[in-house]
Amino acid sequence: MRGLEKHYGRVHALRGVDLDIAEGEFFALLGPNGAGKTTLISLLAGLARASAGSAEIMGFDVTREYRRARRALGVVPQELVYDPFFTVRETLVFQSGYYGLRDNRAWIDELLANLGLADKADAYTRVLSGGMKRRLLVAQALVHKPPVIVLDEPTAGVDVELRQSLWAFIRRLNQQGHTILLTTHYLEEAETLCERVAMLKEGRVVALDRTADLLRGAAERHLLLDIGQQPLPEFLRARLKGMEDGRHVLDLPDFSELETILAGLRAAGIGVRDLALREVDLEDVFLKVMRGGRA
Amino acid sequence: MTGFMTLLRKEILRFWKVLLQTIAAPVLTALLYLLIFSHVLEAHVQVYPGVSYTAFLMPGLIMMSMMQNAFANSSSSLIQSKITGNIVFVLLPPLSYLEFFLAYLVAALARGFAVGVGVLLVGVFFADIEMRHPGWVLAFALASGTVFACIGILAGIWADKFDHLAGVQNFVIMPLTFLSGVFYSIHSLPAFWQSVSHFNPVFYMIDGFRYGFFGQGDVDPWLGMAVVLPFALLLAVATLMMLRSGYKLRH
Numbered sequence: 001m002r003g004l005e006k007h008y009g010r011v012h013a014l015r016g017v018d019l020d021i022a023e024g025e026f027f028a029l030l031g032p033n034g035a036g037k038t039t040l041i042s043l044l045a046g047l048a049r050a051s052a053g054s055a056e057i058m059g060f061d062v063t064r065e066y067r068r069a070r071r072a073l074g075v076v077p078q079e080l081v082y083d084p085f086f087t088v089r090e091t092l093v094f095q096s097g098y099y100g101l102r103d104n105r106a107w108i109d110e111l112l113a114n115l116g117l118a119d120k121a122d123a124y125t126r127v128l129s130g131g132m133k134r135r136l137l138v139a140q141a142l143v144h145k146p147p148v149i150v151l152d153e154p155t156a157g158v159d160v161e162l163r164q165s166l167w168a169f170i171r172r173l174n175q176q177g178h179t180i181l182l183t184t185h186y187l188e189e190a191e192t193l194c195e196r197v198a199m200l201k202e203g204r205v206v207a208l209d210r211t212a213d214l215l216r217g218a219a220e221r222h223l224l225l226d227i228g229q230q231p232l233p234e235f236l237r238a239r240l241k242g243m244e245d246g247r248h249v250l251d252l253p254d255f256s257e258l259e260t261i262l263a264g265l266r267a268a269g270i271g272v273r274d275l276a277l278r279e280v281d282l283e284d285v286f287l288k289v290m291r292g293g294r295a
Numbered sequence: 296m297t298g299f300m301t302l303l304r305k306e307i308l309r310f311w312k313v314l315l316q317t318i319a320a321p322v323l324t325a326l327l328y329l330l331i332f333s334h335v336l337e338a339h340v341q342v343y344p345g346v347s348y349t350a351f352l353m354p355g356l357i358m359m360s361m362m363q364n365a366f367a368n369s370s371s372s373l374i375q376s377k378i379t380g381n382i383v384f385v386l387l388p389p390l391s392y393l394e395f396f397l398a399y400l401v402a403a404l405a406r407g408f409a410v411g412v413g414v415l416l417v418g419v420f421f422a423d424i425e426m427r428h429p430g431w432v433l434a435f436a437l438a439s440g441t442v443f444a445c446i447g448i449l450a451g452i453w454a455d456k457f458d459h460l461a462g463v464q465n466f467v468i469m470p471l472t473f474l475s476g477v478f479y480s481i482h483s484l485p486a487f488w489q490s491v492s493h494f495n496p497v498f499y500m501i502d503g504f505r506y507g508f509f510g511q512g513d514v515d516p517w518l519g520m521a522v523v524l525p526f527a528l529l530l531a532v533a534t535l536m537m538l539r540s541g542y543k544l545r546h
Contacts, residue, residue: 008546045387048546067389075387081380085309091384097301140384265426 003053028190031200074141230268306402355477367405373451403444432507439500
């Protein structure tokens with residue numbers, strides 16, 4: 001994506017997004033509601049046209065070479081949409097046909113089996129539960145075996161067990177070489193699944209890094225120290241972030257400093273009743289970035 | 296080609312699965328018109344020499360049913376897909392706007408023809424009908440069906456809710472088709488309304504179609520086709536341009 005911009009009337013949904021996602025990557029796009037995530041996906045999918053800038057999928061420009069770009073892309077839309085007139089199998093056969101595939105039965109059966117929909121193949125889509133409809137959308141996006149798969153909030157409203165099996169399936173696709181672009185509100189999903197993360201705020205990329213580096217860069221490891229009523233010794237004052245349930249919350253950017261702190265406490269004659277370490281997670285980074293800080 | 300054929304198949308299957316509503320119901324409606332009007336007017340009105348009023352009515356009813364159902368098919372399919380959101384299923388794949396247009400057009404024609412043939416099959420029990428110029432019948436059916444299929448696509452894409460579509464249906468399609476000489480010959484009208492009728496393109500569609508059956512009409516079928524065909528082409532081009540622009544489909 002190069003200088004991607006999108007206006008909807010007066011609303012400036014995207015304000016110049018530059019982003020490269022490498023082939024085979026598992027990439028997360030995070031941001032609060034209205035940050036421009038879905039707009040970005042719509043531009044990639046050809047559901048909307050950019051006001052400025054350009055985007056390519058597998059080297060194909062999404063407007064000039066839209067046929068090849070769209071063939072390379074599978075999108076799981078955010079809304080739980082379905083066509084009530086047709087059965088699960090009919091839906092997938094039609095979707096294959098739209099991509100020019102005449103006989104796609106073997107792959108459709110495999111998809112149905114992998115997504116736990118085999119016994120619903122001949123059921124009308126309107127009788128499926130929400131979770132099943134979501135899985136059908138995933139199957140529809142994969143029907144033409146696209147090298148790039150975009151999932152826009154794919155696990156919203158999906159129960160835990162199903163979410164796990166869905167991720168296992170997507171992870172397998174990623175291991176087979178598919179590039180995955182994911183937007184999600186569940187930050188722990190992005191943290192465990194994605195190699196790289198971009199954070200979007202008001203139509204701009206405000207953070208972009210490897211997930212691990214983003215977490216490390218946030219430098220927000222905390223030591224929670226319970227020393228009862230004893231005063232906090234002078235040498236720890238600078239680290240104090242606040243109090244939580246009678247415990248001192250101390251900054252601990254470097255793990256090796258723990259030794260020094262404990263030795264200092266011992267030297268000062270302060271007994272430690274309890275201590276705990278709290279690692280920063282993506283949610284902390286996210287909140288920090290969204291409040292205006294850089295990760 | 297597979298993309299177009301698939302979308303066409305899907306669109307045909309869509310109305311075929313609910314044929315009681317999409318084919319049987321309009322045939323029954325046409326039959327009711329036929330029964331009531333022919334019962335009331337058969338003995339009083341003869342428009343063309345040697346043609347009973349019931350026979351005269353038949354082609355008009357067939358054409359009116361075809362036009363209304365061609366419109367209903369493309370417009371209702373599109374608005375339903377837009378409102379339920381499943382229109383993305385056809386927007387995400389690499390279908391060109393031309394494939395999109397042709398699939399919706401041909402499906403609308405298919406439903407129109409299915410209803411038209413249904414009305415004809417029922418009608419033969421009530422009147423002696425012969426088809427003197429099948430070529431004209433087919434030509435006017437195709438051109439007029441195209442006109443209404445295109446209006447259906449345009450309206451289906453433009454409308455944001457079912458109410459908008461009902462507005463087009465009730466305030467444009469119904470008056471145009473009812474006041475086009477389905478039930479009467481414009482020669483039976485006062486001079487002023489005769490002139491007004493000449494500005495209604497639907498009048499030429501009905502009249503030309505009827506000419507195909509009886510070899511008689513209010514105007515020459517070539518003149519009729521000279522009005523209808525450019526009108527159909529104009530609408531087809533307008534529809535294609537709208538689809539190409541992505542209006543209300545691709546923001």
